[in-house]
Amino acid sequence: MNGSYRLGKFADIDVYVHWTFLLLLAWVGGSAIWGGAPIVAAIANIALVICVFGCVLAHEYGHALAARMYGIPTHDITLLPIGGVARLREIPERPREELVVAIAGPAVNVVIAAILAVVLAVLGSTLVPASVIAGTAGVVPFLQSLMMINVMLVAFNLIPAFPMDGGRMLRALLAMKLNRIRATDIAATIGQTLAFGLGFLGLFGNPFLILIAVFVFFGARAEAQHVRSTTLVRDLPVRAAMIAHMQTTHGDDHLMYLRDLLLDGSQQDFPVLDEHDRPIGLIYRNDIVAGLQRGMQHASVHTMMRPVDEVSTGPSDSLRSAMVRLQDNDVPALLVVNGDRLVGLLTRENIAELLIFRETDPEFVPPVTYRHEYVAH
Known part of the structure; x- marks a missing residue:
């Protein structure tokens, strides 16, 4: 997520915090001081917020580790002022698995609240010497607040407002x-x-x-x-949505050539071939325009392209998996490669058109044959 800073990696999951979280801490501490509270109270408020977000982080790890049980990895976890976001590679499609993953987060907060309740009960019992109780006079209200916030987090997350946890449980x-x-x-x-x-x-x-x-x-x-x-598209392969007729370029072409291709037709992204017409990469419209704006009209295409192994898929691969790749990598198209041969181009536009047809006819499968149908110069 843009504007986020990496805190570290725990349990093989990267943890980030958004910069606006610092604004929250400043507001919590500043509002206490402006209200006439001593600096110690402001520090205590900031510490409480940090502890709350530690509980939020544990909540997100509950989701992530539950998903891992079903073979679903988590890309990262980001802490925001309004809570946390665990980016799972996908949401389990089996209802019982999704239910477990959704429940796992609030369950962590239940455990935290229960532990805090036990600690508070011990501190309030006669088993603890009076001198120790006197020394924890400031700690008890802090722990009580943290416990109640965890209870509120559980209650709030159980509201059936999709896509919150309660909504996912409902789904x-x-x-x-x-x-x-x-x-x-x-x-x-x-x-x-x-x-x-x-x-x-x-x-x-x-x-x-x-x-x-x-x-x-x-x-x-x-x-x-x-x-x-x-x-x-769950039952369709990539070849069902790819285009087989397209303009291509070669690695030693200049960006000037691609400028003309952009102006001549509707194609936005271009497969890059070597001297034997084997695919070596893909160059996107944004990269072409950025290069031209920097005065790189005579730069070679291969210096601006994305390598084939980063932006390619196979014609028999799952179309849904390819859609996830397009979204995760934030790119508009993927090469479709069979062995060392270019057979097509998969674009977001073509997927959108296919979805329109499938909406009206869920059994629709476009007839696909592919050969060397691309246009190479």
Whole structure:
């Protein structure tokens, strides 16, 4: 995520914190001082926020480690002022697995709250000497606050507002009886309805609720669209959406040549071939334009291209997996390579067109034959 700083790697998962988290700490400490509280109280407030986000991080690790049990890795975890985000490679499609992954996060907060409750009970019992209790006078309220915040985190995350944990639990339960698309649509609709409610409550002096409402509303819509698209292509290979007729370039061509290709047609990204017409890479429109803007009209294409092993897929590979690669790498197209032969180009536009046809006819499979149908100069 842009604007995030890496804290380290724990359990083979990179952990990041967004820069706006520092603003939260400054606001918490600053508001206490401006309100007339001593510096010690401001430091205690900051420490409480840090501990809360430690609990949030543990919550996200609950999701990540539960997903790992089902063979799903986590790209990274990012801490934001409104909570944490664990970027799983994918959400489990089996309802029971998704339910376990969704429950695992709040379950961690339940355990933390239970441990804190035990500690507080011990500190409040007659088993602890009075001198020790006197020495922990400032610690007890701190632990009580941390315990109650964990209880609130559990309650809040159980709200069935998709894509929050409660919404994912709801989707998983619905998917045990309905198909995944229908279950997602229902959970997303409920989530967006609740988002309106949260946003309305936020208008009465709690901007934090408005932020959460925006996150839930747009997150629910994005998740519903993602599930619909990936489900519609789950049984298709890459060759079902690729284009086999395309313009290509060679590694020793100049960017000037690609400028002319961009102006002459609708193709935006170009496979790069060697002298034997074997694919060696792919150059994207953004890279072409950036090079031209820097006055690199005579630069060789191979100096600007992405290597073939980074941007290629096979014609028989899963189209859904290829879509995930396009999204994760934030690129508009992938080469389709069979052995050392270029057989096609997979673009976001062609996938979008295929999805339109599959929406109206879920059984539609385009007839695909591929040969040396690309146009090389």
